Every structure is written in C-alpha cells, then in structure tokens.
Amino acid sequence: MDAGTGTAAAVIEARGLVKRFGEREALRGVSFEAAAGELVAVIGPNGAGKTTLLSILAGISKPDGGEVHVPEGEVGWVPQQAALYRQLTVEENLLLFARLEKHADPQASVAEMLELTGLGERRGDVVARLSGGNQQRINIAIGLLARPSVLLLDEPSVGLDPRQRARLWEFVSALVAERGTTVIFSTHDIQEAERYGKRLLVLADGEALFDGSADGLRGAVREEAPEAASQDFETAFVAYLHHRGH
C-alpha cells in the first residue's frame, strides 16, 4: 500500500482490519488513520469493502480481526440510505434525535441545524416530500447532532442530481473548514473523490491499494498503467485496478 499522510495526530485509527461474511473476506487487513479536519474519500468499485470499513469505524459492526481506535462518542455516522422518519417533519426528526442525544436545549440545537442545512423555511415539511438532496442534508445534520469530531458519510451523493450534489459538497466542505470536523466519505465515483477528497483511500476486494492525495493517485496510475495515462482519469483508474489484479 502507498503511504498515508501521517502529517498530524490521528483522531481515528484502524489497524489490520479483517471482516468476513461467511466464506467471503470483505476486509483483508486494512489499516487507516485520519487527522483532525481531514476530508478523506474512500473509493473503490462495488463490493470493495467501503461500507464495511465505515460501519466498523462507526461501531455498527464488529471486525473479525484488527483494532479500531476512535474518539468515544464523537463519531457521527450517516448511512447511505437516509435514516429518517419520512412521516415526520424536518423539525420533528431533528428534535427527536437532539432529545435522544440529551442536548441541554434541543430546540436550540434544532435551530442551529436548520440554519446549517439552510432548511429553516422547510422545517414544517414532512421529510417524504423533500428532494433526495434535502433528505440527505437532514440525514447529515442528524449525524452532526452528536457534535462529532469525526463524521462518516456512506456514499452521500448517491441518487442526487448535479445541483444537489454541489450543494451537498458545499455543506460538507464548510463543516471541515469552519468546524474542523474530520469527514470520511465513501464513493465509487472517482471524479467526485478526486474533486472533494483531500486524501483518497482506494479499496478493492477488501484490500487497501492506495492511501494518499489525488495527485499521488494519478502518479500511481501513470506508473502502474502507463498505457492508460493519457485517457480520462476514470478509465486510467480502472486500468490501474486491473493491473493490481482487481
């Protein structure tokens, strides 16, 4: 595996993670760490182990091997499918989770999240009537109610149109820049990872192939698959995976 950044103290760290589902190994000794305020993209084809890695970091599933060090109670998790009550309003959803998080002033927390998501005017709307992009913003806002230092986003832009996607990344980038939140997101879209991820972790068949910047990945692609270097990045990346046996 290529080198990680290792420039700042890690707020989240995983070493030699192994996860099996029956005979299939979803993760094979994956190691990973992220520092405060980093925006890390976990990329790879379908079945690479991206969701499995994030769910282990989130504490939802347990690894069969390896160890995870996360700041206790400070990891926010936003699943791929919006985990919202579609028959409740935006405000009712936020209020419920603020209360469950035992916020001293849940109403104030709701107001803060409504401002952050820009959905104040739609606070009384039933979630089922919101667009996919707005649902995802509420989904992320609920993840933020835990006031996490690390936020895990599982394929956050799936199903969003380009405009909704742009607004989503604007929102996530503000979290990193203004709050210093570490954001780790998974995607199978190499261009999205290159554009928004400050660091990229490449997974394929449960194995970590690369951990570094987008430029570093381009260099690795040129080195491993020079015949595809002149083509677009996605084609070159697929060639790179092929050269690495995936």
Add this chain to the structure above:
Amino acid sequence: MRWLLLKDLQILRRSPLQAFLLVAYPVLIAVLVGFAISRSPDKPRVALLNEVPAESRVAVGTTELPDIGVNDRICARVECVKVNSHAEAVDAVSSGDVLAALILPADLVDRINSLSTPSPSTPEVEVILNEEDPVKARLVNDRINALLTQANLVIARRIAHEGGKFVGLVVNGGQFTVLGQAIQILGLGNTARILHAVRAALPPGELRKSLDEVLRFTTLTRSNLGTAGTLLTRLTQPIAVDKQVVNASTPPLEIFAIAVAATFTLAFVTVLLVAGSLALEREENAFPRLTRGLVSPAALLTEKVALGVAVGLLVTLLMLAGLAFFVPLHWSRFGLWLLAILAGGAGLGAAGAALGAAAREVRAVSLLAFMVTLPVAFLSLIPSGTVGPALNDAIEVIAALFPFKPALQAITGALDPAGPSIAGALLHLGILILAYGLLARLALRRFSTV
C-alpha cells in the same frame, strides 16, 4: 424511551387512515366474532305448513286426546314462518329466507290414530332442507330431529296417560264415556269382592274350587295391572339424565363472547402495531442510528411493546365500554380487567416484537402478523372434544405457545365474577413475555446489518 414513544404516536397521528384501520378493523372483527358467538342459535327460521285440520284429534281407542298445541310447541323452539302451500315452503328454503321447512300433512293425525288399529300406517312429516351450507344444514337437521323427538315424546306421554286411565278403570272400576254414553265399569277389585261374597254362599265342592281359581286370577291380575300405569309412564322416558357439571368455571356465553371480542381486538392492535412499528425502524434505516449509543435494543423493544400495550389497552377498554351498553359488565372488577389486558397486551406485544424483528418490511410484517394471529386465535377457540385426541393435543400445544389463549383466559376470568382465578393465565403470559422478548432480542441482531 418516552421520546421514541412520542415519535411513534406522531407517526400514527400523521397516518389517520392507518390509525383508523388499525383500530376499526380489529373492533369490527371483534364485534362480528362477539355477535357470532353470543347470538343464540336456539331459534333458526323455519317455514311451517300445517295442513292438519284444526278439529283433528289424536284418539286412543275411542277417546280423543285434547289439542296438544302442535304449532305452539314447534314455534317455541324455532322461529316459525307460516306458509300456505308446499311450493311456497320450497321457495322460502331455496331463497335462503328460512333454513328449512316443516310440513305437517293433512293425514298426519289419521295416520297416528291408525297405529291402534289392525292396519296401522306410519305417520310422516316432510322436512325440506337447503344443504348449500353443510354446517347450517347440520344445525337445522339436528334441531328438527330434536323437535320430532319431542313431538313423539308428547304424543307418547298422552297415550301413556290415557292408557293408564284405562288400566285404572279395569283395576278399580268407574265410569267410562263412549259416544256421549256413560258406561259403568265394574273393575277387578269390585269383581273380586262380589266373587268372595258368592263363594261364602257356596257349599264346598267342584263349583267352589272353580270359583277359587277365578278369584286367584282376579287377585293376580289386579296386582300386576296395578304396576302397569307406572310402567307406561316410564316407557315414555325410560332413561333419565343425571347431569353433573365438572367444569363449573365455564363463563356465561355473553361474558365469553365479550372476552373473545376484547382479546381479538387486543391481539390485532398490539401485534400489528408492535410488529409494524419495529419493522418501520428497519425500513426507515433508523435502527442502526438509534442503537449507536442512543437507545439500547432492549429499550427499543420495551418501547414498542409499551406502545402496543398502551394503544391496545385504550381500544380494548373503549370496546368494553361500548359493549357494556348491551350486556351488563362488572365495573367493580375494573382493576382485574386492567391487569388482564395489560398482561395479555404485553404477551401479545412481545410476540409482535418477535414477528417484527423477523421480517424486513412493514408490509411483510403486517401480512406475517395476520397469518400468525388469525389462525392461532381461531385454533384457541376450538373447544376440546370436538376434534380427535391427537389433533386436540396439537391444537392445545400451538395455542399454548401463542399468547392469545392465556390472554383470553385472563380477560374471561377478569370479566366473570364467578370465574376462576386469573393467576395461572398471568403466569403463562409472564413466561411467554420472557420467551418472546428473548426471541425478539435475538432476531434484532439481524437489524444491525447495514
């Protein structure tokens, strides 16, 4: 937990149709079941065509019996619908207006009277049955057979009574009226007294010996015929019934019907609501988010069961309050009602939680809840002894594994002041709550997969 409870109630309120159906459907089923069980099957509608001339009387010998009120006797057992012709009787049965038709032919009394003649003929009545529904047909057939048996018994008693009077005349003597003419019957007793007087006047010899034989015969005959009246009465009902009730806890039918209706309501509301709301957590992808330190899986299960019990209790009490307008209920036992409904609801809620944890979607869970609850509820209502022993054992095992039957027993006991203690049913429910709670907790592990 209260915030989750509030959230589930908000979701219910947000879906008025769903909330209405959740309450209305079980109440409708409960009321239908209640009426079906409580409606007395004593009086099926039967068309009656009585062609027997009004002045006809059953005669014993030369004596006509008084009118025995055939119409009144039949109509006391069934709801009579008078018809005027055979065709009208057939139409009424075919159309389903009546369950059967009973036709008493014009020669019925003549045939009965012929029984005491040298050339008897068999009296017959005609029964027209609609066998479209075998259960209904069996019910009516049984009822009409019972009616005919009773009619035969009435006639037999009348004949025995009149026969006893004849025997009494033969033994004791008296007046007998034939065609308006009074005839004095000497009787065996008077005959013997006269013969004794004659014997005293006769000298010893062959004639006196012969008279002694006649006297012995008279005495013996009188003695034996003296018991004939009793024998004739006994013949009308040779076997007496000595009924002993061994299960004195059987509740009145109305109370049982109300308990069945209440348990049906409680079962459907609780099982569907708990199973559905638990499955909704999965369908909305909220379960992993909730159980990441916000709520423990056990607390989530408890909240769902509490939701089901609370709504089930409310709906069941409303239904009982409604039924109290028709059947008097013992409100002084309200504490026991609460205890029985809460325990029954918790048992059914725990079963609902296990079902809810077993399926992924609300629709699948709802279907599963119906598929399990409905047949188990009906199996729980099958009385012992109506099926074979092996099947009965199997039904009892199935019924004991689901909380419907113990909930029914607890609610019946709570409603019936003369009923048994509900402690056994509560203990049974307690065991089922633990078992289903454990099953639901184990099944929830599947929820955690993302």
